[in-house]
Every structure is written in structure tokens, then in C-alpha cells.
Amino acid sequence: MANSPSGDAVLDRVMRLFAALEEQPSQTPGDLVAAARLPRTTGYRLIRELRTRGLLALTDGGEIVVGRRVWEIAQHAPIHRELRTAALPYMQDVNAVVRQTTQLSVLADDGALIVERLSRHGAVANPAEVATTMPAHLTSMGHVLLAFAPQRTAERWWAEHGDRAEAARPELRRELAEARRRGHGLLVGVINTETAGLSVPVLDPRGRALAALTVVVPRDSPEIPQFLMALQTAARGISRAMPQPTVPLNETPVVRSPQSPAD
Amino acid sequence: MANSPSGDAVLDRVMRLFAALEEQPSQTPGDLVAAARLPRTTGYRLIRELRTRGLLALTDGGEIVVGRRVWEIAQHAPIHRELRTAALPYMQDVNAVVRQTTQLSVLADDGALIVERLSRHGAVANPAEVATTMPAHLTSMGHVLLAFAPQRTAERWWAEHGDRAEAARPELRRELAEARRRGHGLLVGVINTETAGLSVPVLDPRGRALAALTVVVPRDSPEIPQFLMALQTAARGISRAMPQPTVPLNETPVVRSPQSPAD
Structure with a gap:
């Protein structure tokens, strides 16, 4: 230096x-x-x-x-300025229709990073839950974020986390292939035994996931097919509302921040 | 050093x-x-x-x-974690009822800083407008923020900006006294000739403004008295939802950031 x-x-x-x-x-x-x-x-x-x-x-x-x-300063970060701003109106629509917790997340270094969360009654939930990460292999949002990730991002995730994730979730590769084929992720009772997570990707023009849009619903809800249509509709709206060209919202830092010891 | x-x-x-x-x-x-x-x-x-x-x-x-x-990191700032999180559900309520732009702001060094803004249809407006400041002496939000400011904050504002503000707005002291007495600020056609700004303070338990809640409505709207009741109701809800003890959301930095020349 x-x-x-x-x-x-x-x-x-x-x-x-x-x-x-x-x-x-x-x-x-x-x-x-x-x-x-x-x-x-x-x-x-x-x-x-x-x-x-x-x-x-x-x-x-x-x-x-x-x-x-x-x-x-953070108001100018693309994750806020572009993604959250484009998504919030559509999240409010989903929240009004589905009336369950609605979440927006992106793939981060160590999982699915919650960008925004609206609770059942339109209130914003515990802010501690925004800007935290959930395990990608155990959440429906993580599944669609991985299934529709840019190839380089997916490869990097598998190289860093694959072994540990497959040990914890042996069916992961099959689940991701299914999520890719069906266009959505559904995980029942994994994080919470009483609930199901239902996620769709928000895609860029090249079909890669910019984010995941998720609802957390009662595990035996008979309305999951309807909820899926609401999510798919909203995700298309968000994609269209995103400014172009897209910025690498899924990008990780060049190098991980060092865990420097006390000096 | x-x-x-x-x-x-x-x-x-x-x-x-x-x-x-x-x-x-x-x-x-x-x-x-x-x-x-x-x-x-x-x-x-x-x-x-x-x-x-x-x-x-x-x-x-x-x-x-x-x-x-x-x-x-910014998710942990009190302005986001406490104020915006407490206010957003109530802002959505106001937006649903009034169906006009709804704003939340705090008094900052150089004016009224927009913390959140919901547009007429529930969409978040141009993000460039959040985290920008509006002149305190020319906006209804600035009037209630000044009228209900802690004494030390108000004195500092008058010392720094008073002369210039009164030159531009000779009736300012009278307007602030009125805002204080009435509990709201109303400015018609000042920033935009077609609109009126209507603001109420969000008060802490000692009656000092933590923030201003504002609607921007057509200047000749016959519904302003109803809008005011919606704002007052929501502002009380926000006050109640704020964590205690309050943090100095209106605090300015210890020293202004120096305008350092290029080195």
C-alpha cells in the first residue's frame, strides 16, 4: 500500500x-x-x-x-434502489391477496438474504429478520435462487457449500431439478413443522433469478395452487419493473472480508 | 492522532x-x-x-x-429499525384511506429528510426522492418538525438557517406558532402550485416531534379535514409503536463533515 x-x-x-x-x-x-x-x-x-x-x-x-x-448512503445500493423499490408494490399486492407473510430474498454468500418481509396484516415484521440470511438448501427461496442462478454463481455455491448441504439434505439435487422444471419451490415443514414455504424466482431477461418471492403459509393450506398463481403474477410484474440493464444483485464480494484478529 | x-x-x-x-x-x-x-x-x-x-x-x-x-449495516440504523419499521404499517393505512402520496420525514441538518414515501396506488415512488431533503421553511412537514422540535434543536436550526428562511418566508414565525397551536401544518401551493401539504408530528412521550407524517393532496381538496383526522390517528399509532426510550432521530452529527479539498 x-x-x-x-x-x-x-x-x-x-x-x-x-x-x-x-x-x-x-x-x-x-x-x-x-x-x-x-x-x-x-x-x-x-x-x-x-x-x-x-x-x-x-x-x-x-x-x-x-x-x-x-x-x-444505503438508499443508493442497487438492492434497495432497484430490487426492493421495484418489488414492494407487488409484494403488497401478494400480501393483500394471500394474507400470509410475504418475503423477497436474494442469494448471498451464506444463504438466502431477506431483502423485505411483509407480515400477514401488512405490517413489517421484526426488522431483525430483514437483512438476515436463511440456509439456501433448507428453504424454498434458496431452492429457486439456486435452481435459476447464473451458472457461475451456482458453481461457486456448490463448490463452497455443496458437500455440507447435501449431507444435510440428500435429495437437494433432485429438488433443485424439480424446482427448475416446475418453476417454483415448495418445502413443507422444514424450517417450521407447521408451515410451508412457496417460492418463485424473479427472473432477468436471460431467465436467471434476480431474487425469490416467497409466501409462508400453513402447511396443509388447500389454496397453495392459487397462492402460486398470485406469486407468479407478481414475480412477472417485478421483473418488468426492474431497471435494465440488471446489476449483479447476486454478486458476492471480490474477496471475503477477513476475520482479522484484534490488533 | x-x-x-x-x-x-x-x-x-x-x-x-x-x-x-x-x-x-x-x-x-x-x-x-x-x-x-x-x-x-x-x-x-x-x-x-x-x-x-x-x-x-x-x-x-x-x-x-x-x-x-x-x-x-443500514438495516440497524434507528431511523430504519425503529422509525420506519414502526411507521410503515400506519403509512399504508393512511395511503389506503387518503389515496394520495404519504410521506414520513425527520428534521435533518439542512431540511426535512424524507424517510419513506408511498405513492397514490401503494407503489413506492421514485427512490431518488427518499433520503433527499426538502426545505424546512417551505414545507408543511418542516413546519411541524420545527414547531414541535426539542428546544435545543429548534434553537440550533434558527441560529443556522433562521435569517435566510425568514427572508424567503417572512411569515414563518407566525406559521410555526399556528402549527404548534393547531397541531398540524398546512401549506397550499408553495412547492407545487397545484398541491397542498398537510402534516402532523409524530410525538415522543415528552411531546417532541420524532418525525412528521404528511399527505400531499390537490390544493382545493374539500376532504382536508378528514385527511387530517386520518393523519392524526396514524401518528398516534406510530408514536405508540416506537420503541422506548427514544433515540435522537433528529440529532445532527457532532461536527459537520468537512468539505475537504482534494489531496
Whole structure:
């Protein structure tokens, strides 16, 4: 690093502070510095610098939280600006018709990342559940995301997760082939014994999944065929509403963020 | 800066890259480096480091965009996690009843910052309009945000913006006193000659505005009294749904981010 010997170190420390806030979104400065495994002086100074820039904020109760500036910048991320914005009206339509939890997700490094979730009555569910990931091999959304993934993405997923996933779900390859053939995924009682997950892909013009649209319904619901049609209709609307050309919403970072030890 | 002489510089450069992406959310690396006024080598290296951490991403078309990791972190910001999550179901109710653009905003450094906006038919409007700010002295949301602001926030706003605002809107103090007395703000034909803005505050338990809830309606609508009751009802629901104790959603950064020159 020619000009900025500590640039890497600063960014890694910043990422560790934010990762600690993802675990526990409101912490005293002391707890946060400890959770991020930063030296005390370094940690306090970095928190102050991030507050100055609005990336962190201090609550009335003296705890550090993620700052509004991060939220402002995030509005411009394609996952929000393109996918969620295109999808939300159609998700509201599905939610109004199906009256069960409706979810939008994308394939991320370690599973299916929930982008938006509407609960039964139109309320947004526990926000802790948005931006979390579910296991791809155990969810209907994961199945359609894998079944309709771009080839390179699917290959990378199988190389990284295939062995462990097939050990846990031996029928996975057959299920993905079925999801591909039928155009939807249906998993009954896997994550929750009382419910079924029903998912369809949101496809780009080349037939690759940009996202999965899912409803979680009672496992013995006789209306699953109707729900499927509602999902398929909405997924086509979302595809049409997405700006072109598409951005790689399923793209993983160039390199995984290092799990750097405390310095 | 004892341990990290270039920490400030790195963070300032990062902020300049993100600020440039707020102006133009998808740019070639070369254009982005130029827009952020960074030296070419420094800029390319920083973009690479930010991509490694998922804070930036590269589109299929070779352009740099805000990365998904920023979006994930932003889900934990109080403005999203607490305010928007509490408000969205009630905004949907207002939108269903009033059938006009429904907005949620907070008082920010330079105006009323739009947190969420639902359009007439339940669709989310142009995302460029979320996370932008409107002039506080010329909008009904700005009026209720100022009229019900915590005293320290109001004093700071008047010190910074008062002279310019009163020059542009000589009746401002009277309007704010009226908004305070009536519990709502109504501005007709100011931003758009054809429309009226009608806003109520979302109050914390001490009667201070956490946010403003607004509908934009045709200027001569005979239904404004009914719309006001819908807004007041929804605002009470949002107040009740907000987690306690409240965080300083109206807080500005400790120090304004410096407009640092190119290095």
C-alpha cells in the first residue's frame, strides 16, 4: 500500500465496529470497543471520527448506534434502489391477496438474504429478520435462487457449500431439478413443522433469478395452487419493473472480508 | 492522532466516494475517482479495498455502485429499525384511506429528510426522492418538525438557517406558532402550485416531534379535514409503536463533515 499504510487497518477496524453493532445494535462505547476487539484508545477515537461523519450516532441513553448517514448512503445500493423499490408494490399486492407473510430474498454468500418481509396484516415484521440470511438448501427461496442462478454463481455455491448441504439434505439435487422444471419451490415443514414455504424466482431477461418471492403459509393450506398463481403474477410484474440493464444483485464480494484478529 | 495518522484521511476519502455515488449512483471507476477528487492511484486502490469488504460493488456493465454490505449495516440504523419499521404499517393505512402520496420525514441538518414515501396506488415512488431533503421553511412537514422540535434543536436550526428562511418566508414565525397551536401544518401551493401539504408530528412521550407524517393532496381538496383526522390517528399509532426510550432521530452529527479539498 504505497500512499496509505494504515488504510486497510482503518477500514478493517470500521468493519469490526459495524459488525459488532449488527450483533447488538445499541451498545455503550466501552462495550462496543470491547466487542469489536479494538484497543481502547484506538476504538474511542474511531467512534468519535465516525460520529463526526454521521456514520455512528449517540442515543439519549449514551449508547452508540448506526448513524443516519449510513442509511442515506444505503438508499443508493442497487438492492434497495432497484430490487426492493421495484418489488414492494407487488409484494403488497401478494400480501393483500394471500394474507400470509410475504418475503423477497436474494442469494448471498451464506444463504438466502431477506431483502423485505411483509407480515400477514401488512405490517413489517421484526426488522431483525430483514437483512438476515436463511440456509439456501433448507428453504424454498434458496431452492429457486439456486435452481435459476447464473451458472457461475451456482458453481461457486456448490463448490463452497455443496458437500455440507447435501449431507444435510440428500435429495437437494433432485429438488433443485424439480424446482427448475416446475418453476417454483415448495418445502413443507422444514424450517417450521407447521408451515410451508412457496417460492418463485424473479427472473432477468436471460431467465436467471434476480431474487425469490416467497409466501409462508400453513402447511396443509388447500389454496397453495392459487397462492402460486398470485406469486407468479407478481414475480412477472417485478421483473418488468426492474431497471435494465440488471446489476449483479447476486454478486458476492471480490474477496471475503477477513476475520482479522484484534490488533 | 497517536496510532493512526492517516485514519482521518482514509475516512474522508471514503466519504467522498460515497458522496459522489449519491450524486450519481452508478459510475465507472475512473469517473468516480474523478468525481470524488481523489488521486488516481489512491482512488482505484480505495475502491478495490471497499469492494473487498462489500461496501462497493461492480455491475455487469463495469460501473461501481453502493455495495450490499452498506445496506445490511443500514438495516440497524434507528431511523430504519425503529422509525420506519414502526411507521410503515400506519403509512399504508393512511395511503389506503387518503389515496394520495404519504410521506414520513425527520428534521435533518439542512431540511426535512424524507424517510419513506408511498405513492397514490401503494407503489413506492421514485427512490431518488427518499433520503433527499426538502426545505424546512417551505414545507408543511418542516413546519411541524420545527414547531414541535426539542428546544435545543429548534434553537440550533434558527441560529443556522433562521435569517435566510425568514427572508424567503417572512411569515414563518407566525406559521410555526399556528402549527404548534393547531397541531398540524398546512401549506397550499408553495412547492407545487397545484398541491397542498398537510402534516402532523409524530410525538415522543415528552411531546417532541420524532418525525412528521404528511399527505400531499390537490390544493382545493374539500376532504382536508378528514385527511387530517386520518393523519392524526396514524401518528398516534406510530408514536405508540416506537420503541422506548427514544433515540435522537433528529440529532445532527457532532461536527459537520468537512468539505475537504482534494489531496
